[in-house]
Amino acid sequence: MKISNLISIIALAFSVVMLSCSDKQNDSAKKDVAKPATEHHGQASVQDGVSAANVLQVAMSLDDFKTLVVAVQAAGVEDALVNAGPLTVFAPVNSAFDKLPEGTVETLLKPENKAKLAYILVNHVAPSNYPIKQLNKEAEKGRKLYMASGKYLVVENKEDGVYVGGTKILKSVKVSNGWIHVIGDILVPSED
Numbered sequence: 001m002k003i004s005n006l007i008s009i010i011a012l013a014f015s016v017v018m019l020s021c022s023d024k025q026n027d028s029a030k031k032d033v034a035k036p037a038t039e040h041h042g043q044a045s046v047q048d049g050v051s052a053a054n055v056l057q058v059a060m061s062l063d064d065f066k067t068l069v070v071a072v073q074a075a076g077v078e079d080a081l082v083n084a085g086p087l088t089v090f091a092p093v094n095s096a097f098d099k100l101p102e103g104t105v106e107t108l109l110k111p112e113n114k115a116k117l118a119y120i121l122v123n124h125v126a127p128s129n130y131p132i133k134q135l136n137k138e139a140e141k142g143r144k145l146y147m148a149s150g151k152y153l154v155v156e157n158k159e160d161g162v163y164v165g166g167t168k169i170l171k172s173v174k175v176s177n178g179w180i181h182v183i184g185d186i187l188v189p190s191e192d
Helices: 003-034 055-060 063-075 078-082 093-100 105-108 113-120 131-141
Strands: 089-094 143-144 152-158 161-164 167-175 178-183
Touching: 003 143, 055 063, 055 078, 055 089, 055 167, 063 078, 063 089, 063 093, 105 113, 105 143, 131 152, 131 161, 131 167, 131 178, 143 161
Parallel strands: 089 178
Antiparallel strands: 143 152, 152 161, 161 167, 167 178
C-alpha cells in the first residue's frame, strides 16, 4: 500500500471520529440548554444568564420577597411574572404577609386554596407599564388601575408618597418586563 493512500485513510478515519465526537458534544450541549431549572416546565423555568432580570427573577433574588415567591409558586402563577409584559407588580414584602390574621398564609398555601391564592396574587399585577411618574399622573386624573384580577385599585398622591389600593409604595425597581413597586400590605381584592 502506498504511503499516500495510508495517510488518506488515516486522515479520513480521524475526520469521522472528530465529527462523531463533535455531534455528541452538540447533542450534550442541546440537552443542557433544554433542561428546566425546576420541576415547573413553563416559561418561568427557562434559564437565561444574559438578559436583564424580570419580575420573578428579581423577587427570587431578594430575601424581602421570600413569602411572596413561595405564594407565587404555590399558586402556580410564575409564568405570568416572566412574560414579556409590560407588567406593573405591586410586590408585598414578607412583613406584609405577617400583618394578615394568624394562619391565613398557611391556609392559602394549601393545594385546595390554589385558585383563591392565585386570585389574590394577580390582584397585585397591572397588565400595563406604570413607572412612579405615570402613577402620579393617574392619581392626579383620579383614575383607577385595572388589575389582572379584573378589579380596580385607587391610586392616590399623598404628602408622603404614592398610594395604591390604600398602601404606600415604598420603593420602585425597573425590571426587564416592567416595574416592581414594593409595598407593605397585601392588596386583598374587594368582594363586590
